[in-house]
Amino acid sequence: MKKRIIDYQKTDTMKCNNTQINALLTAYLDNALTPEESKMVEAHLNDCSDCLDELQEIRTLHLQIEHTPLIDPPTDAERRFRQMLEKQHKPQKQSITITVDFSWKKIAAAIIIFLAGAATVLLFQSKTDSDTSSIAHLENQVSQMRQVLMTALIKNDSPSDRLKAVQYAEQISGPSPEVTNILLETLNHDPSVNVRLAAANALHQFAVHQEVRTKLAQSLQQQSDPMLQIVLIKMLVQFHERSMVPTLQDFSHDEKTHEMVKKEAEEALTVLL
């Protein structure tokens, strides 16, 4: 028989029938047991020579594994990685961009109307309220005005007006729960996909709040448009929102899911721990 550095005599099949304790032996050697479990194992080892032998066998195997060197990756692995990294340095769009086919003229008009409105507020404020009119106060006024405009526009029949409303919502600083609710409502129920997309985009900035994310994850469940599904997944994965995991799993198993959505969902699943 060959001489072995790690000396070991194999015992016959282990006879210990306390399978519960026996199953803990590996964890015992790894110091992974609770203090109570450790005590139980130690007490058992006092009377069970089978388990004591097995413990020795486990140690021997662990030692062998420790002495087994890892295989070196190909020598160009690091170079390949750096090449990949270089490519990422080329300017890329950071945020989620959504293409919505609305008329830029209409938006421009809305902005001009809006600016005129803001100027009126400013003038009005500085004349009557010169002592208290701090910038913050004015900003607040402007935000309120946007909110009023938005709440009025969102009820409009024309999709382009509702789009405008959503655009206003996006500019409201320190949004009120009403604004987020209107946006969520729009996201879930507006008949026009474009308006829904714009609402999703506007909600992006509020997604730092957990309540909003929970609602967005719920919304993802109901959306049937692939573009919207993708936008919502991208948004939520950024915030590591795990409540969408079941929905993603559904997407990935459902044959009717759009191929691109499926891919997006599967990738997102791999990074959500």
Added chain:
Amino acid sequence: MDWLSDEDIMLEVKQGNIDALSLLFKRHHKHLFNFFLQTGVEYHHSEDLTQQVFYRILKYKDSYREKAGFRKWMFTIARNIMRRHFETRKRHPEQELPAILLNISERQTIDSEEEERIKALYKALEKIPPQDRELISLSRFQGMKYEDIAEITGTTVGAIKVKMHRALKKLRDLYFEKADH
């Protein structure tokens, strides 16, 4: 930069300094590469999948949660990529391990008895079910803690203690049979 933890570096990457990721690549790509080999991915694919893991880490850097264990996250991604790889290639992980694991003397000078033992170890690893290989690779070769393995594989620590013992028992029985003659 050695004094920086993986998590510190990943946070730096998340904040936009993507070059810092090369530090994490240096630290971990060998372990990832061996994880793939040990779970039955061929040599060149193991290298590709290693690159893919880091590409995905970069792509999803925004979703990295502050203070979340980096290695845990990395192996979760690796495991998913590995499964997808076997699915799309219709190659089952039950098949043999890559030859490089057994050609020890080709890549290093080694005492022949030690070589026999390493071969016996990998041959034993080849014969156990893929899920057991995964557990053994993560725990014994890559040095992951039970808590982390439980999270990576989506189970409890209590279950891992027992599963690990059973997986290693299968490996032991096969290994000692081999090493005996």
